[in-house]
Amino acid sequence: MSVFKSKPTKVKVVNEKGTLDEIHRETIESFNEGRKLYEQNKQKIYLLTEKLKTLQLNNENYDKINTIKNRIKVLEKQNIDLDILNDELNYFAKNN
Numbered sequence: 001m002s003v004f005k006s007k008p009t010k011v012k013v014v015n016e017k018g019t020l021d022e023i024h025r026e027t028i029e030s031f032n033e034g035r036k037l038y039e040q041n042k043q044k045i046y047l048l049t050e051k052l053k054t055l056q057l058n059n060e061n062y063d064k065i066n067t068i069k070n071r072i073k074v075l076e077k078q079n080i081d082l083d084i085l086n087d088e089l090n091y092f093a094k095n096n
Contacts, residue, residue, distance in 0.1 A: 035084055041075045
């Protein structure tokens with residue numbers, strides 16, 4: 001009588017990214033999140049510039065004005081760094 005010896009199960013490394021649909025869905029979701037963040041930053045910039053217009057330049061408001069200006073610069077830089085529209089156009093151009 002022969003005895004069947006089974007091999008031990010090998011541990012497979014799961015390194016797959018998912019199906020094409022999953023990758024596409026994740027990419028589109030990241031574009032949507034970026035667009036939302038872009039719009040939120042635009043709205044914050046608008047509100048800060050309106051607040052800046054209402055403040056009078058004097059010694060008391062000098063620090064507030066500088067912090068608002070710095071915050072506006074940071075938000076504008078974030079919007080430039082996002083550049084979500086070009087990324088989205090490049091994504092769809094590559095797929096066609």
